[in-house]
Amino acid sequence: MKNQVQLITYVDRLGGQRDGADLARLTALLSEPGAPLAGVFGGVHLLPFFHAIDGADAGFDPIDHTRVDPRLGSWADVKALTERLDVMADVIVNHMSSESPQFLDYSEKGEASAHAGLFLTLDAVFPNGATERDLLTVYRPRPGLPLTYATLRCGERRILWTTFTAAQIDIAVRHPQGRAYLSGILRTFAANGIRMVRLDAVGYAIKKAGESCFMMPETFDFIGEFAQEARALGIEVLVEIHAYHQRQIEIAARVDWVYDFALPPLVLHAFAFRTAAALKRWIAIRPANALTVLDTHDGIGIIDIGADATDRAAYPGLVPPEELDALVERIHEASGGESRKATGAAASNLDLYQVNCSFFDAMGRDETAYLLARAIQFFLPGVPQVYYVGLLAGHNDMALLARTQVGRDINRHFYDADEIARECQRPVVRRLIELIRLRNRHPAFGGDFSLQPGGDTELHLRWQNGSAWAALRVDFASRDHALEYSGEAGEAQRFAFS
Template sequence: MNDPSPPLERALVALRDSASDLPEHVVEQLVDRWHRWGPDVLDGLADVYPDAEELTARVAARVGAAAAARRPALRHRDAQRLLRPDWFQQPDVVGYVAYADRFAGTLRGVADRIGYLRELGVGYLHLMPLLATRTDVDPSAEGGDDGGYAVADYRRVRPHLGTVQDLADLADRLHEAGISLTVDLVLNHVAREHEWAVGARAGDERLSRFFHVFADRTTPAAYERTLPEVFPDFAPGSFTHDPDLLGGRGGWVWTTFNSFQWDLNWANPEVLLEMLGVVLDLANLGVDVLRLDAVAFIWKRMGTDCQGQPEVHAIVQALRAATRVAAPSVVFKAEAIVAPDRLTAYLGTGRRAGRVSDLAYHNSFMVQLWSALATGRADLARQSLTGRPPKPVGTAWATYVRCHDDIGWAVDDADAAAVGLSGWAHRSFLSAFYSGRYPGSFARGLVFQHNPATGDARISGSAAALAGLAAALEHDSAEEVDLALGRLFLLHAAVYGFGGVPLLYSGDELAHLGDPHWAAEPGHAADNRWVHRPRMDWALAEQRHDPATVPGRVFAGLRHLAAVRAGLPSLHAAVESVPLDVGNDAVLALLRRHAAGTLVQLYNVSSAWQRVPAGRVRAAGLQRLWEHVSGFAPHTEPGASGDELAVPPYAAWWLGERDEERPPGGRAAGRRGVAGARVRQDAVP
C-alpha cells in the first residue's frame, strides 16, 4: 500500500488520537480502513471546501471518536459485512416500509411484530421518520411536521414511539432475526424549532451561517426565477420571512419545502461536521441503512433548479467514506426523485462511480409501470429504460410500487416523443386516469398538489386503490377483483424481479385500500397523502392465511415471490435489467444476463392475452424454457411469426433455462397465487 499523502497522514494522527482508548489491534483495523477510504474523504471535501486538508483532519477526529464508542456487537457486524459487502444486493433481501406508530404503535411494538415481517421474507425494514420533530418540541406549532420530516432534534426519538435506547434495542432484535434497519436522515433542512434555528433567530451569528439568510428579497427573487415549487398549494415559493433573524431586523431564509423547514447551508463546513456527527451517532445505535432524505437539494447554485449539483455528490462521497471507516456495515440510500437521466449520479458516475450512495430509488421504473397499466402498452417503459447510464456494479436500485409519498409523473418529454406521445399530454392523462376522472379508468386516487401554471398534478392513493380493487369492490364484480389483483401481482413481480432491493409498502401485502378517514386526523386535512398512510389493520392481517380472502391471496402471492426470488442468483443486483424488444408493445420484456443463468422476464401489461414470438426469447440465450414464478415449462403455439408464447392477461413470467431435473409438464400459468386465476396453458384462445 502506498504511503498516505501528507494531508491524509495528518488526518491519520487525529484519527489515532481520538481512538486511543481502543485496543491496539482494533486501532490498526481502523487505520487500515482509513487507508482504504480516507482518500475518498479528502477527494470529496477538496471539491467543495477551500480548506479541505484541515477539514479532513477534523473529520478524522470525529470518525475515531465514533469508532471508539461503537459497541462490540456492532463491531462484529462490521466484520461480517466487510466479508460480504454485497449483502444488500442479494436476491434474498426484500424490504418493508412502515411508519412505526402506524404499524405497531411504538418501537417496542415493532419488535413484537418481527415474526410477521419474517413471514413475508423481509430482511430489510425501513421505519419512516422517527426522530423528534417540531411538534414534539412544541405541540402547538402550526403547520404540522411534514409527516415527520421537520426534525427538531436528531438525537431524540419521537416520544410517542419510545426512546433512543428502544431504537438501539430494536436494532439488536432485528439483527438477531436477520433484518437490517433503515432510518430516515433529513439532510437538506431542519425544523424552525431546531436548536440551530432557535440560535439563529436569537442573534447567534455562528448559527445564522448554518442557513441561507438574506436581508431582503433581491437575491431570493433571483434564485426563484429557476426554482420549481415543491408544494405550490400550501407552501408556495422557496423563501420565508422571519422577523427574528439578523438581530431582530428580520430576514429571508431558504425554505424549499415548508416555511418551518429551514434549508441548511452545506457550503459551511461546520454544517458538514455537525451532520457527520449525526450520521455516526445513528450508526452507533445500530442503524444499517441511512435514507438520505431530500439529498438532491443540499447545494444551491444561482440560475439552476438547485437539485443534484456536483457538490451534492462530492459531499455524499465524503460522508459515506467517513462512515465506512467508523462503521463499515452502514450503507447510504439516496432519496432523489429526479429525472431518469440524472438518477445514476446519486450512485456515482465518472470518477465518483461506486463512491457516492450504495442504494437509490428507481422512481422512473415505478412511474413507467403505472403508466403501462393505464395504457396497456409497454413501449414507453421500454424507451425510458433504454440507453440509461449503467449503475456501478457494487450498488443497487431500490424498487417499489408505492411509498409514503405521492406519485409525480416523471415522464421524459423526449422518451414520450420517441413513441409518438406528447409528454405534457401523457402526464395529464395519467393524472386524470389515476384520479378516476378519465372515462373507463379502474383507479381511485386523489389529485395532490395540482399546479395550474405547469399542469403538474401528482397522485395519492394506495396501490390496491390505484390498481382497481376499490372500483371492483364498488361494482361487486369478482372478475374485476381478479383483474385488480392481477395488476397488483404484476407490479410487485416486476419490482421483485428487477434486481436490487424491492420495497413493500406497509398494508400493500394485504391490499389495504387506504384510510377513508384520513382528513379527520388532526393536522392531516390539508395533505391527502395520508390516505395511503393508514394504520395497520391487524384484524385484516388475520385473514392473511385464508386463500379465500383478498388479503390471503395477496399475502400468499408476495410470500411466494420472495421465496422464488431468494432462489435465483441471477437476481443479484450487480447485474442490470435491460429492456428487450419481443415484438409486442403490450408486453414489457426485461433481460438479465448473469453468470448463474440468463433470465427473460415478460410482463403482460394488458387485460388481453398476448402472443410473443418464442424466437425473440430464445435469441437471448434460452432454449428449454422454464417459468420460475409459477413453475412450469411454457408451450409454444404456431403463429404468424412462427412459434409463439401465449401470455395471459397481467401475467408475470420469469423465464430461465429448464434444469434437467425439472419435469417438462405444464402447470398453472399466468396470474397464479395473488389473482387466484388458474389459467391453463392449454386454454390458449
C-alpha cells in the same frame, strides 16, 4: 445490502400504539416465529422515528435527529432490530424543525447564538441581493418561493431559506456547523447498527446565486463527500431525487444506490395503454444499482417519466406529454376519483409533480394486475422495496385524509394488530408474500438478467444463474402472463397469480 426485498414503513403505523414499545412490536412482527410477517423481508426502511414523529411533515422535520421519539422506543430497540434485519434510516439533509433547540437558541440570541451559522439566510446565498430573475431561476417542486420572512425572538429580522415549509428551516450544509450537525447524525446511526441511509431532500441542499439550486455540479460534489464520510463508518448511501430520468442515471454513477422512481408510472402506463414500449426503453438504460419501488410514503411521481422542464424539446420524456396527462386522469378514474381529492392543489398538497393514491387503488383494485406489477418490480435488477400499505394491498384512507387535509395521508394508513392479521389473510396479500419469498430465496436472482425480445405489447424478463432460472412474461394487450422458474430438480414450476 442484501439482495432481498425490503419493507418501507413508519414504526407507529404498522401495529403501533405510541406507548414506547412500537419498535419492539415491529421487530416481533417481522421476526418472531408465528408472526404474520416473520421472515418475509431481508431489511426494513424505518421512516423518520426521531423526536418528534408528528411535526409539520410526519417526522421529516426533526426537532432532534439523534433522539428516538420515546413514544416508539429507544436506540436500544433500534439496535435490536438491526441485529435481525438490515435497517435503513433517513438523514434529513436539507432542513430541521423550527422547534429544534438549535433554532430556538438562534431565535433568542440572533447572531450571538452558537448556532447562528447553522441556518441558511437569503443573504448567505445572495450577499449582493437577489433579482427577480435570480429567484425565478430557483427550481421549485412546490408553489411559492423557498423563503420565509421571520422576526426572531431577539427582534432581529431574517429572510430564511425554507425549501419545503416555514416549519422546516434549511441548513447551511457547507458551514462548519452544518457539517458537524450532519456528521453527528451519521455517527449516532453507525453506533446503533444502522448500515444504510437515505439522503432525504439532498437535491436541494446546495444553494448558489444565479443557479437552479437543485442537483447542480456542486450538489453532486456534496453528495460524494457525504457518501465518502458515511462509507468510512460502514454505511451505504441511497440518494432520493425526483427528477428527469437522465439525471437519475447520472446520479447512479456516483453513489451506492438510487431509487427507480420511473418504474411506478411506467408500470401504470403499460397497463393503462396496453403497451410495453416505454417500459422496455427504460429497462434498457436504467441503472442497476437501484432500489425498485412501486409505492412509498410520498405520491406516485410523474416528473420522473416526463420531459426535462429546462428544455422539453431537447430532452423529451419516456412517454409523450399527452399520454402523461392522460395517465394522471386514468389513475383518478381507477381510484373512483379519490386520488383527485388528494392531488395537486387539493388537500393542502404541495407536491405538484405527484399523484397521491395507494398503488392498489391506482390499479383499480385489480388483484392480478397488481401482482403482475409486483412481479415486474421484483424481476428488475436492484433491491426491491415494498411500502407497508402496498404490502397489505391497502386502499385509500379517505377518513385520515378528511381529518388532516394532507394529500399524502391518503396512503399513510394506521394499521392495528388485528387489522394486520386480517389483511394478511386476504388472497392477494398471501400471494404477494409468496412472491416476495420467491424473490428472496430463488438462486436465479443472484445471476444474470436479460430483457428478452418481443413485440411492443410484450414484456419478457429472465434471470439465469447456472442451471437455476426464472422468467416472467406479460402481454399487456391480451393480459396473457406467466411466471415460471426452475425447481430443485430442474423442473419448471409456475407461480399462481390467482
